[in-house]
Structure formats: C-alpha cells, structure tokens
Amino acid sequence: MIDRESATTQLAALLEQHIDEVADAWAQMTYQNASFRPSDSWIDMLRTSAKQGLQAIIETLKTGSYISLKVYLSRLNIVSLKSGFKSSEVTESLLLCKDAIMEVISSGPIESSFVWAMIYELDACLRWIVGHFNTIAAAELNRCLRQQHENIIAMLNISEQATDSIDINVVLEHVAEGIMAAAHVEHCDFYIVDEDRNRLIPTVGTSHSPRPEKLIQAFLNYYPSPTSDPFYQLILEHKQPLVCENAQTDPRVNQAITSQMGTKSILSVPLVANHKVFAIVTTGTFSEYRTFTDEQLELTWDIARAAALVVENAGLHQQNRYMAALEERERLAREIHDNLAQALSILKLQASNIAELIRRGHFDQAQIFAADMVRTASEAHTDAREAITSLRTSVSTVSELMPTIEAYLDKFRQTYSMDVHLAVQDDCPLVLPPTSVVQLTRVIQEALANVRKHAKAHAVSINLQHDTQHLYVTIEDDGQGFEFSKIVQQENGGVGLQIMRERAESLGGHLKIDARPGKGTRIIAQIPL
Incomplete structure (x- = not known):
C-alpha cells in the first residue's frame, strides 16, 4: 500500500515537471468555459494565473503548509471581482485544474496504484482550495454588503432631514x-x-x-x-x-x-x-x-x-413648504383685513365724535379725541407693518425656526425697549412639519404683538419645553393682565387671542390663557409632536 507522503511527493514532482503544459491546458479550459472573454490576450493572463496556482499547490504538497495557497486564492478573489466574474465561475475554473492535471497523470508511465493515490491527494487538495475560496468570497461579499448598508443608511439619514x-x-x-x-x-x-x-x-x-x-x-x-x-x-x-x-x-x-x-x-x-x-x-x-x-x-x-x-x-418637503406658505398667506390676509376693518371702524367713530365736538365748540375734548385718533392710526400702521414683515418672513423648516425667532426678538427689544427672554429646553425635539413651524412662529409673533398693544409690560419670557407627546410654547409677561370674560364680551375684543387659538387648533393642539388683572398674562400653546 502506498503511503500518502510518497503520493504527494510524486504528484508534486510530476506537476513541477509538466507545470507549463498543465497551466496551458487549465487556462484553455477556463477560457473556453467562460461566459465572458474580455479579449484574446486574456488567455495569457489565465496562463499566468494558472501557473501561480500550480506553484502554490506544489508548495503545499511539498511542505504541508497552505500559506502559499491562501495568498494565491486571496489574490484570485480580488482579480475575479475586479473582472466581474461570479464566485461560482471561479469555483468551476478551480475544479477544471483536476482535468488539466489528469491529462498528464493518465498519459505518463505511472503505476495504477500510484495514480489512484495521487488522485486521492489531488482531490483532498482541491476540496480545501474550493472551500477556502468560497469562504474568502463570502467574507468579501459580506464586507461589500456592510459597506453598502452603511452608504445607504448615510443617504437615508440625509433623507430624514x-x-x-x-x-x-x-x-x-x-x-x-x-x-x-x-x-x-x-x-x-x-x-x-x-x-x-x-x-x-x-x-x-x-x-x-x-x-x-x-x-x-x-x-x-x-x-x-x-x-x-x-x-x-x-x-x-x-x-x-x-x-x-x-x-x-x-x-x-x-x-x-x-x-x-x-x-x-x-x-x-x-x-x-x-x-x-x-x-x-x-x-x-x-x-x-x-x-x-x-x-x-x-x-x-x-x-x-x-x-x-x-x-x-x-x-416633497419643498412642495409641503409651498403649501404651508400659501395657507399662511391666506390666513395673514384675513388677519390684516380683520385688524384693518377694526381700526377703520374706530377711526370712523373717533372722526364722528371729533366733528360733533367741534360743531358744539368743545375744542379741548376734540383735541383729546384727535390724539386718540392719532394713536389708533399709529397702532394700525404698526400692525400693518408687522403683518407685512410676517409675509416676508419665509420660515417653514426647523433649521430656520430658532434663527427667525431670535432675529424677531432682537428687533422687538430694540423697537419697543422691552426685556425679552427666550429659553429652550436642552433636548427640545424640534422635529416638526413645515405647517407646525409656520404656525408656531406666528403664535409667538401674535403674542408679542398683544403684549406691545395691551399689556403695558416691562418684560416678557418665551419658553419651549416638551414631554413625550407635545411641545409647549409659553409666552408670559409682567404686564397689567386682564379679565378674559370681559375681553371677549367687547366688540372686536380678543381678536389676537382668537387668532392664536385658531393657529394652535389647526395643528391639532390647543391654547391656554391664564390672565388676571394686575398679575400679567401667561399663554401656553400645546402642539402635538
């Protein structure tokens, strides 16, 4: 019985003696079997690769070490991927190595017992080669999939913004x-x-x-x-x-x-x-x-x-932004109309009173009404100017929200000499759709307009906080406050408050008003996240 060492030694010697012949046969078989043949010169590359593979096999048969084969298979995997070949095609090519070697074994004067022993050792070597190559190919595919996953996640993160x-x-x-x-x-x-x-x-x-x-x-x-x-x-x-x-x-x-x-x-x-x-x-x-x-x-x-x-x-976000802006312009147009109509009604009444007082010769009282008329006209002008500013303020993204509010507060401080403080919860989740961003901005602007016109306040604070389901926007002043029931009973009373309430409710939220005469006013807008 022939021992394994003798069989591997003779097989290694046979391959060394016929390495060019076997490499050429192996390359030709691979070339003919390939579904894709880049060019005629590709056969030369196949011969070179086949010879390198045979040299690695010979080294393994001689020493029992698989280091050379591992290096060869790693290079083969890289080359095959860059050439666009499937791992199954490379596996078929590796198995063709046996057919090329068998032509040499069967044509030489070798005893049949040695032939079967060498075939057994060759099969064992090829099984290891195919198994190791498939392991390398699978690892490379997994690496590609992980990298692909990371790239897709990176782009989807951009998409979520x-x-x-x-x-x-x-x-x-x-x-x-x-x-x-x-x-x-x-x-x-x-x-x-x-x-x-x-x-x-x-x-x-x-x-x-x-x-x-x-x-x-x-x-x-x-x-x-x-x-x-x-x-x-x-x-x-x-x-x-x-x-x-x-x-x-x-x-x-x-x-x-x-x-x-x-x-x-x-x-x-x-x-x-x-x-x-x-x-x-x-x-x-x-x-x-x-x-x-x-x-x-x-x-x-x-x-x-x-x-x-x-x-x-x-x-889609750009489309949502456009629709939110369009809806906001319609809402502001209604507000301008309502506020202007209210101011014109007051001016008309004041003008009638002045005319009657002048007719009766009550000039001192007429001057008082005239001063009131100037104040009413001035307030109407201020309201109109702020409404126009609101129309020009294009804010519908979270990234624009805080800079817009801060810029508005800076201008408010400078114009009306009032102490305004903004506080935002550290982990406040400013993840809101465009409509919510627009309405939140307008609620704050309208609340400050009410403070300016009615509160006689020295300071006002704005706080943004949240829980798991809602965002809370609190606007609080130290002004004269008011009695809510009396305000709503007045003609055209509480227009600004009603506007803010409508804005909050349009988002599925609500507005809470806490006011008492001499105790200031607190308004809380609750908006769902």
Missing part, C-alpha cells in the same frame, strides 16, 4: 463611494441631466487612485446628447443600469471619446427621482476589459434607489 436644500454633492459622494465598493472599481463620475438644453453635463466624482489630467479634461469636454448618443439614450429611456463590456467595438458607444479616453468597459447607473432621470453614474475600466455580475449590478442599483429617496424627500 426636513430640508428642501439638500447638498446634492454630499448625496453624489455617497453614491460614488457605494458604487465603487459594490462594483470594485477605482473611480466614479457623473452626468447631470440638463433638460433645457437636452444634454448631459459631465461632473467629476471620486477616484481612489490618481487619474491623468488629460483623461479628466477629455471627460469634462464631452457633453453627450441623449438624441445622438445611443448608450445614454437607452439609459434615459429605460431607466435601468447598462453595461458595455467592450467599449472599443460597441456601436452604442461614442467611439471618438472612447478612443480618446482609452475606455475598455463601462457601467452606467441612472439616478431616478419622481420618474425622471436627474443624473447618470458612470464608471468602468481603462486598463482591462471586464463585465459586472448580477450581484454587483443589484448592489449599485440599491445605491441609486437610496439616492432617489433623498431627492424625492427634498422635493
């Missing part, structure tokens, strides 16, 4: 990093769709290795037209990723720019938002031809979908 002014460059940077990781490429650029001029605008993206300035300039100087560039026209029409394995011969690709840049293979992925392509991600190779696996295409498509969510979210 309530803003219509997203930085598209930040989004594209995440897209580039995600697609480069998924497709195992070194660079990623963009074409931005210019619908007005019916063209694509080149935009340099990200690269993990330096690129010649000449290549970058060639890319930036080419503006594809969707009507004259079939490759990009297909992407815009079908809104799906598109692969060109050989850009040098593909009739869909502009051969002039391909030749100028030396492009070998291309992968382009559309970024689609609201059923329109707003940009095209483009990457590829310059030194070798390659394809892209279904898994790689799906991963790149996931990144593109995540980017679309970010852009669509910004678009």
Whole structure:
C-alpha cells in the first residue's frame, strides 16, 4: 500500500515537471468555459494565473503548509471581482485544474496504484482550495454588503432631514463611494441631466487612485446628447443600469471619446427621482476589459434607489413648504383685513365724535379725541407693518425656526425697549412639519404683538419645553393682565387671542390663557409632536 507522503511527493514532482503544459491546458479550459472573454490576450493572463496556482499547490504538497495557497486564492478573489466574474465561475475554473492535471497523470508511465493515490491527494487538495475560496468570497461579499448598508443608511439619514436644500454633492459622494465598493472599481463620475438644453453635463466624482489630467479634461469636454448618443439614450429611456463590456467595438458607444479616453468597459447607473432621470453614474475600466455580475449590478442599483429617496424627500418637503406658505398667506390676509376693518371702524367713530365736538365748540375734548385718533392710526400702521414683515418672513423648516425667532426678538427689544427672554429646553425635539413651524412662529409673533398693544409690560419670557407627546410654547409677561370674560364680551375684543387659538387648533393642539388683572398674562400653546 502506498503511503500518502510518497503520493504527494510524486504528484508534486510530476506537476513541477509538466507545470507549463498543465497551466496551458487549465487556462484553455477556463477560457473556453467562460461566459465572458474580455479579449484574446486574456488567455495569457489565465496562463499566468494558472501557473501561480500550480506553484502554490506544489508548495503545499511539498511542505504541508497552505500559506502559499491562501495568498494565491486571496489574490484570485480580488482579480475575479475586479473582472466581474461570479464566485461560482471561479469555483468551476478551480475544479477544471483536476482535468488539466489528469491529462498528464493518465498519459505518463505511472503505476495504477500510484495514480489512484495521487488522485486521492489531488482531490483532498482541491476540496480545501474550493472551500477556502468560497469562504474568502463570502467574507468579501459580506464586507461589500456592510459597506453598502452603511452608504445607504448615510443617504437615508440625509433623507430624514426636513430640508428642501439638500447638498446634492454630499448625496453624489455617497453614491460614488457605494458604487465603487459594490462594483470594485477605482473611480466614479457623473452626468447631470440638463433638460433645457437636452444634454448631459459631465461632473467629476471620486477616484481612489490618481487619474491623468488629460483623461479628466477629455471627460469634462464631452457633453453627450441623449438624441445622438445611443448608450445614454437607452439609459434615459429605460431607466435601468447598462453595461458595455467592450467599449472599443460597441456601436452604442461614442467611439471618438472612447478612443480618446482609452475606455475598455463601462457601467452606467441612472439616478431616478419622481420618474425622471436627474443624473447618470458612470464608471468602468481603462486598463482591462471586464463585465459586472448580477450581484454587483443589484448592489449599485440599491445605491441609486437610496439616492432617489433623498431627492424625492427634498422635493416633497419643498412642495409641503409651498403649501404651508400659501395657507399662511391666506390666513395673514384675513388677519390684516380683520385688524384693518377694526381700526377703520374706530377711526370712523373717533372722526364722528371729533366733528360733533367741534360743531358744539368743545375744542379741548376734540383735541383729546384727535390724539386718540392719532394713536389708533399709529397702532394700525404698526400692525400693518408687522403683518407685512410676517409675509416676508419665509420660515417653514426647523433649521430656520430658532434663527427667525431670535432675529424677531432682537428687533422687538430694540423697537419697543422691552426685556425679552427666550429659553429652550436642552433636548427640545424640534422635529416638526413645515405647517407646525409656520404656525408656531406666528403664535409667538401674535403674542408679542398683544403684549406691545395691551399689556403695558416691562418684560416678557418665551419658553419651549416638551414631554413625550407635545411641545409647549409659553409666552408670559409682567404686564397689567386682564379679565378674559370681559375681553371677549367687547366688540372686536380678543381678536389676537382668537387668532392664536385658531393657529394652535389647526395643528391639532390647543391654547391656554391664564390672565388676571394686575398679575400679567401667561399663554401656553400645546402642539402635538
């Protein structure tokens, strides 16, 4: 019976003697079996790889150490991913090694007992090779998936921000990093769709290795037209990723720019938002031809979908902001009309009283009414000015809320010489829809207008606090206060309070008013989170 050591020693010697012959046969089998053949010269690369693999196998057979095989398989995994081959295709190629070796074993003058012993050792070695390669490939796929997950989460975090002014460059940077990781490429650029001029605008993206300035300039100087560039026209029409394995011969690709840049293979992925392509991600190779696996295409498509969510979210927010602004302008128009009508009624009454007093010769009393009339007109003018300021104040995002309120309070202090204090709970969750932001701002402005007109206060405080379900906005002054029941009984009484109540209720909240004569006034607006 032949021992294992003798079988492995003879197998190693046989492979060393016929290494070029076996490497050539293995490379030819792999080439013929491949679904994608980048070029005729690719066979030379396969021979080199096959010979390196055989040298690693020989080293393992001689020493019993698998270090050389581990290094070879790690490199093979990287090369196969960059070439666009599936792990199953590489596994098939590794198994073809046995067929190539068997041709040498079966053709030589070797005793049958040695033949079976060598086949047994060869099978054991190949089982380890295939198992280890699949382990490496699975680990690399998991790494890609984790990185893909991180890129998608990063973009979704951008999407969750309530803003219509997203930085598209930040989004594209995440897209580039995600697609480069998924497709195992070194660079990623963009074409931005210019619908007005019916063209694509080149935009340099990200690269993990330096690129010649000449290549970058060639890319930036080419503006594809969707009507004259079939490759990009297909992407815009079908809104799906598109692969060109050989850009040098593909009739869909502009051969002039391909030749100028030396492009070998291309992968382009559309970024689609609201059923329109707003940009095209483009990457590829310059030194070798390659394809892209279904898994790689799906991963790149996931990144593109995540980017679309970010852009669509910004678009929806912009639409909500417009609707909130439109509703607010209608509300302010009604308020201006009501306040102006009230002021005109008072002025009309005062003018009638003055005329009657003058007719009777009561000039001193007429002067008193005239002074009141001037004050009424002045207050009406102030109200109108503040209403116009409110119309010009464009605030509907959380990021604009606090700066807008603080700016308004600064102006209020300077204009009316009143001590105004703003306090915000440290962890106050300012996550509100546009309508709530607008109404919250207006409630504070209206409350301060009431303080100015009626309270005779020296100081006013504004506090923002919350619990798990509600945001509480408290406006409190140290003025003269009032008796609420008497105010509402007066003609046109409590207009400002009613306006604030309507604003709070429009958000599903309510307004609480706590006022007593000589004790100041506290108004609490409760708004659901």
